[in-house]
Amino acid sequence: MSKVIINGVEDSKLSVSDRGFQYGDGLFETITYKNNQLQLWKEHLQRLNDSCDRLSLKKVDESLWLEDVKKLDLDNDSVIKLSLSRGNSARGYRYDEESNVTRVTASFDLPSYPEDNQSGINAIICKTPVSMNTALAGMKHLNRLDNVLARNEWNDKAITEGFMLDNQGHIIEGTMSNVFCVLGAELYSPQLEQCGVAGIMRQQVIDIAEDLNIPVNIVDISKPNFMQMDAVFITNSLIGLWPVKTITDGENDVTFQQNELIDIIRKRLQQLVAD
Amino acid sequence: MSKVIINGVEDSKLSVSDRGFQYGDGLFETITYKNNQLQLWKEHLQRLNDSCDRLSLKKVDESLWLEDVKKLDLDNDSVIKLSLSRGNSARGYRYDEESNVTRVTASFDLPSYPEDNQSGINAIICKTPVSMNTALAGMKHLNRLDNVLARNEWNDKAITEGFMLDNQGHIIEGTMSNVFCVLGAELYSPQLEQCGVAGIMRQQVIDIAEDLNIPVNIVDISKPNFMQMDAVFITNSLIGLWPVKTITDGENDVTFQQNELIDIIRKRLQQLVAD
Numbered sequence: 001m002s003k004v005i006i007n008g009v010e011d012s013k014l015s016v017s018d019r020g021f022q023y024g025d026g027l028f029e030t031i032t033y034k035n036n037q038l039q040l041w042k043e044h045l046q047r048l049n050d051s052c053d054r055l056s057l058k059k060v061d062e063s064l065w066l067e068d069v070k071k072l073d074l075d076n077d078s079v080i081k082l083s084l085s086r087g088n089s090a091r092g093y094r095y096d097e098e099s100n101v102t103r104v105t106a107s108f109d110l111p112s113y114p115e116d117n118q119s120g121i122n123a124i125i126c127k128t129p130v131s132m133n134t135a136l137a138g139m140k141h142l143n144r145l146d147n148v149l150a151r152n153e154w155n156d157k158a159i160t161e162g163f164m165l166d167n168q169g170h171i172i173e174g175t176m177s178n179v180f181c182v183l184g185a186e187l188y189s190p191q192l193e194q195c196g197v198a199g200i201m202r203q204q205v206i207d208i209a210e211d212l213n214i215p216v217n218i219v220d221i222s223k224p225n226f227m228q229m230d231a232v233f234i235t236n237s238l239i240g241l242w243p244v245k246t247i248t249d250g251e252n253d254v255t256f257q258q259n260e261l262i263d264i265i266r267k268r269l270q271q272l273v274a275d
Numbered sequence: 276m277s278k279v280i281i282n283g284v285e286d287s288k289l290s291v292s293d294r295g296f297q298y299g300d301g302l303f304e305t306i307t308y309k310n311n312q313l314q315l316w317k318e319h320l321q322r323l324n325d326s327c328d329r330l331s332l333k334k335v336d337e338s339l340w341l342e343d344v345k346k347l348d349l350d351n352d353s354v355i356k357l358s359l360s361r362g363n364s365a366r367g368y369r370y371d372e373e374s375n376v377t378r379v380t381a382s383f384d385l386p387s388y389p390e391d392n393q394s395g396i397n398a399i400i401c402k403t404p405v406s407m408n409t410a411l412a413g414m415k416h417l418n419r420l421d422n423v424l425a426r427n428e429w430n431d432k433a434i435t436e437g438f439m440l441d442n443q444g445h446i447i448e449g450t451m452s453n454v455f456c457v458l459g460a461e462l463y464s465p466q467l468e469q470c471g472v473a474g475i476m477r478q479q480v481i482d483i484a485e486d487l488n489i490p491v492n493i494v495d496i497s498k499p500n501f502m503q504m505d506a507v508f509i510t511n512s513l514i515g516l517w518p519v520k521t522i523t524d525g526e527n528d529v530t531f532q533q534n535e536l537i538d539i540i541r542k543r544l545q546q547l548v549a550d
Contacts, residue, residue, distance in 0.1 A: 004291055013288035016279055023419035024299030091383050093426035108366050133406040133421055143418035144298035151368035
């Protein structure tokens with residue numbers, strides 16, 4: 001972390017009573033900062049605020065977040081991570097509705113991804129299932145132990161992502177990304193009513209596809225069906241879109257060919273964040 | 276919190292990079308300290324260490340925990356909370372297996388529960404489901420947003436506990452307790468293979484029942500079956516055992532009579548922690 005602003009002040013420490021630490025009682029957003037701009041800022045803020053409503057967490061004024069970002073004194077393209085927790089409290093799950101939230105605004109160097117990832121990454125199927133809870137599904141909350149365990153199932157640098165399944169064997173997402181499949185001239189992506197994070201870049205892809213009259217089917221996708229798609233790609237706010245070249249689940253390998261539809265969507269996505 | 280020891284030193288703050296805050300990447304234990312003793316210490320330490328193995332989290336030597344507790348300078352009966360996180364890390368779910376854990380040992384005043392709770396509490400059925408994940412089930416990890424949301428569904432001081440269901444409608448646990456049912460001369464308690472916390476006091480009750488030749492059925496319990504039991508009680512490390520007097524789910528109310536079996540088990544439980 002190059003710099004951290006906590007509740008408007010440069011700092012590096014939090015109270016041990018913070019409910020973020022005690023219970024993962026909070027939310028976060030990971031945002032690309034490029035050419036002096038927070039990419040898709042309105043969308044990130046909207047998701048954060050919508051999730052605040054779902055968790056009965058006090059919303060932070062947009063102006064405060066933007067002041068915090070200013071205080072980071074960014075002079076390079078960066079990753080900005082916003083975290084929002086329910087603040088300090090006494091022991092116990094019960095919270096005081098009046099208590100102040102903790103807001104953390106931090107900058108990080110942009111990761112230097114291999115150029116090769118643009119033509120396709122290698123992925124595995126993880127053994128760790130995704131946590132299921134309709135009351136938490138879709139949100140980028142601080143309860144991420146399932147992603148942590150899944151991401152640490154592999155050490156091989158040639159593997160970039162791992163896909164996580166729900167307890168009924170449906171593909172839900174990558175450990176750090178959303179997933180789309182191409183079959184014929186249509187897109188398929190997992191429904192996230194019971195689990196998973198509804199990514200900002202995922203929604204951009206859905207909107208672009210709609211714009212291009214490409215049908216997007218938000219459905220349950222079993223692992224066998226997943227392995228038989230024409231093509232697969234992943235999305236998140238830092239990587240944009242990467243095609244998947246290979247997937248292995250330890251028993252079966254599948255290799256995907258380059259797919260024209262992915263190239264079309266990626267081009268539109270790149271224009272969108274460049275605007 | 277009256278006093279906090281972080282990694283052996285009295286402190287009140289943590290790094291904002293701590294994975295406990297970032298992802299809820301850690302564990303905790305809540306222990307009663309009475310008559311200069313940590314109640315059921317071996318059992319708490321065992322669960323913590325078993326969970327460390329499941330999360331590939333570095334275990335902390337018993338001697339270090341006990342030194343930390345000593346540093347709390349306790350002169351009253353207290354609640355001791357141990358927290359263990361995967362320590363600081365860079366951004367991202369991936370962790371460094373060699374990195375140091377963060378251990379937090381904190382003391383709190385013993386809660387002053389109403390004396391009436393011993394004869395029975397009032398409970399509700401919560402709308403927030405419990406999070407399901409076989410890889411996390413049973414552990415007292417730091418991903419507790421489901422308990423937080425469930426506990427904050429009610430404000431009425433006459434309600435002491437809320438019961439949480441899984442996504443198939445099975446009763447799993449209370450927001451802060453495990454649950455047992457009495458039917459005839461047998462006990463029933465939810466199986467926790469997919470979700471829930473396997474409490475220390477729960478295991479004590481199971482052991483006591485075995486000792487008394489009372490059958491304990493660890494099974495799926497639907498809400499309709501739950502509401503038709505002869506009696507219900509809850510357990511945790513601070514309260515020991517409380518009978519449930521009434522349960523309401525907003526539509527149906529059920530009132531339970533005093534039950535002799537509960538009294539027998541409670542007596543044994545009280546002897547056990549007094550030993």
